[in-house]
Amino acid sequence: MPQTLDAAAVRDWCRLSLAALGQAREEIDALNVYPVPDGDTGTNLYLTVESAVGQVEALFGDGAATAPTLEATLRAMAHGALLGARGNSGVILSQLLRGVAASVGSGPCDADALRRALRSAADAGYEAVAVPVEGTVLTVAAAAADAVAGLPEAAPLAAVAEVAFEAAGAALALTPQQLDVLGRAGVVDAGGRGLVAVLGALADAVNGQSPMGPLALATPRAVVLPPAESPLLLTQDPTGPAYEVVYLLDARDEAVPQLRARLGALGDSLVVSGGEGLWNVHVHVDDPGAAVEVGIEAGRPHRIRITHFAAAAADASGEAHADEPYAGRLSPTRAVVSVVQGEGLAGLCRECGATVLPADPDRAPSSAELAAAIRLAHAREVVLLLNDAELRAAAGVAADQLRGEGVRVAVIPTRSPVQGLAALAVHEPARRFDEDVVAMTTAAGATRYAELALAEGESWTMAGVCQAGDVLGLIDGDVAVIGSPEEMTVTATTVLDRMLAAGGEMVTLIVGEDAEPGLADALVTHLRRTNPVVDAVVYEGGQGAAPLVVGVE
Known part of the structure; x- marks a missing residue:
């Protein structure tokens, strides 16, 4: 267990936070x-x-000459959050992360440094909000900082992170008592709930939990989901501002105080985060043009987003917009978008009529890339095949966005490309949309999947301890077999036999670029000898992440 937070742990923190927020x-x-x-x-x-x-x-990335430092990694995390901050909660979170980065500096980040960083984050959050309100994410951040400040000096880093998480959850439970609107709705603060997930991910990263450990996924005891008929969720305050205005602003630091004052006079929910010449501005106003003009006078606003709350509420409730410009350019046909690795697999999907989003084995596509692929299909009805369990959260965000643009999107959470191919095989555009989605989902669900992977390092698995370079046989996502690097065919044969022990009529083998020569032929020969009634089909997938993918229907 690390005694300091290093760059690799911060990277894990980022990944775990995204996964926790996705769930x-x-x-x-x-x-x-x-x-x-x-x-x-x-x-x-x-x-x-x-x-x-x-x-x-x-x-x-691959182009990095040397491993990044802790300071550079924290600054990148905070800068990325600042650039991509969405809404009131996102801008505040970006400021909290900026407070952490500014406090830690060049490190090292030991237990004492983490205590100071959490305090710096809470202070930075309050500083960014024009009119701080208790019972919000600010209160949760402050509670975490207060709790770790009272720990003994000898407390280890992991204890500091876990206490911060627990204290944040306890503070979240009290938010309905601090903010009337939460109490009337019977819910905790949404932004505070998100911060609890981020702090849980931090504790998991410090504890070396990878993949995602228990804290990042924990649902605080305080969470109470509101009833669907809650008027607070379905109506806007008629006396409140009509627009949300968010933009990035290139401006001198000394210009920001006047910017805050002028925007504060125009509206409410004002948050200005950032520094060193780059700021993220968020405000609710009735005159969005005036809010942008204030930014122009202070510096150079860009990435301007203006949202009309009434329209946003209609999107959230599923109401269609008759004048939606994007929907007006769509074809009435149905399309399938498939996320795949490897040119061979991409070609198979295109032959089946799918729009393909090529996936990098080292980087999952973002929600923006998934949304762009759906738009590229130019259809009013789109079925999205993920072929990777880790894409569900990003796909949910992309689908929600496109639904707001007038596109009917169904996400079939296929976990492997063989499930995606099975779904494509029964796709029928002439059917009703819901019937087609059900048929494709059923076909995908009836396909068991397995794959071979190469271990990157020593690790505990369900099949025992593996070493770097070992061949791992995964069945339905879990490691079932561990083989030596020289015995890829033996490992693949064992995996295939275990899958067929539960029965099967058709085996699909998708060969990757790192497959052992003759692997597929050896498996087909073995299959004909041991299960002659089972059909087999082999494709050259060209995927880089898995030397072999197996499907059994």
């Missing part, structure tokens, strides 16, 4: 009643952290 996104959206009940806090936090992950992953 909790819809829950957090449902909790969102303050400051505006527009049901998007979870989505905004997810997009904010997704941007942070992108900046951090760029530091660790």
Whole structure:
């Protein structure tokens, strides 16, 4: 267990935070009643952290000459969050992360440094909000900082992170008593719930939990989902501002105080985060043009987003917009978008009529890339095949966005490309949309999947301890077989036999670029000898992540 937080642990923190927010996104959206009940806090936090992950992953890319430092990684995390901050909650979270980065500096980040960083984050959050309100994410951040300040000096780093998480959860439980609008709706603060997930991910990263450990996924005891008929979730305050205005601003630091004063006079929910010449501005106003003009006078606003709350509420409730410009350009046909690795697999999907989003084996596509692929299909009805379990959260965000643009999107959470091919095989555009989705989902669900992977390092698995370079046989996502690097065919044969022990009529083998020569032929020969009634089909997939993917129907 590390005694300091290093760059690799910060990278894990980013990844775990994104995964935790992805799982909790819809829950957090449902909790969102303050400051505006527009049901998007979870989505905004997810997009904010997704941007942070992108900046951090760029530091660790193949082109990096040396491993990034802790300071550079924290700054990239904060800068990415600032660039991608969405909504009130996202802008505040970006400021909290900026406070952490500014406090830690060049490190090292030991237990004492983490205590100071959490205090710096809470202070930075309060500083960014023009009119701080208790019972919000600010209160949760302050409670975490207060709790760790009272720990003994000898407390280890892991204890500091875990106490911060527990204290944040306890503070979240009290938010309905501090903010009337939460109490009337019977919910905790949505932004605070998101921060609890981020702090849980921090504790998991410090504890070396990878993949995602228990804290990042924990649902605090305080969470109470609101009833669907809650008027707070379905109506806007008629006396409140009509627009949300968000933009990035290139401006001198000394210009910001006047900017805050002028925007504060125009509206409410004002948050200005950032520094060193780059700021993220968020405000609710009735005159969005005036809010942008104030930014122009202070510096150079860009990435301007103006949202009319009434329209956003209609999107959240599923109401269609008759004058939706994007929907007006769509073909009436149905399309399938498939996310795949490898040119061979991509060609198979295209032959079946799918629009293909090529996936990088080292980087999962973002929600923005998934949304762009759906738009590229130019159809009013789109079925999205993920072929990777880790894409569900990003796909949910992308689908929600396109539904707001007038596109009917169904996400089939296929976990492997063989499930995606099975779904494509029964796709029938002439059927009703719902019937087609059910048929494709049923076909995917009836396909068991397995794959071979190469271990990157020593690790505990369900099949025992593996070493770097070992061949791992995964069945339905779990490691079932561990083989030596020289015995890839033996490992693949064992995996295939275990899968067929439960029965099967058709075996699909998709060969990757790192497969052992003759692997597929050896498996087909073995299959004909041991299971002559089972058919087999072999494709050259060209995928880089898995030397072999197996499907059994």
